[in-house]
Amino acid sequence: MAEPVGKLTYVCPHCGQKLSFMEGTVVKMVGRLHADTFSCRTMFYIPSRLGQYGGIVGEGVRIKEGAFVEFECINGQCRRNFTTTYDQNLAEIKMIDEVGNEFVVIFNKIYGKKATFLVDLKQKRLVEQFGEDAESYSREFNDLINFFGC
């Protein structure tokens, strides 16, 4: 089973836009927040190291735990939502390692929830999971993974 090698680059799974910034240490995405009476979008800067949580959001925005965030591509021509087709609570982006192996990183869209999964794109296998909330997903995840790439 392949493990990611060397420097990792995150990209949009739809248009290939590079989402890694600051020498690969952060992943930049558009985050859209919805409430009953308004909706707003801001930039999210999330640590690129898997299993590391927290993040920085655009100025003037404060997000509380439990907020539901729609993540989108930063490319204005693309703007695709990263929500998975199989679970509204999860989003996925592509990750490419230094030798060209492709992975999918799947993460929770609920702010403060810690669940991340690393999937080998070619083998469609779960490589590793991260975060204290990942366990609650892992049982259904084996079923979900069968849908991936369909």
Ligand SMILES: [Zn+2]
């Ligand atoms: Zn894109």
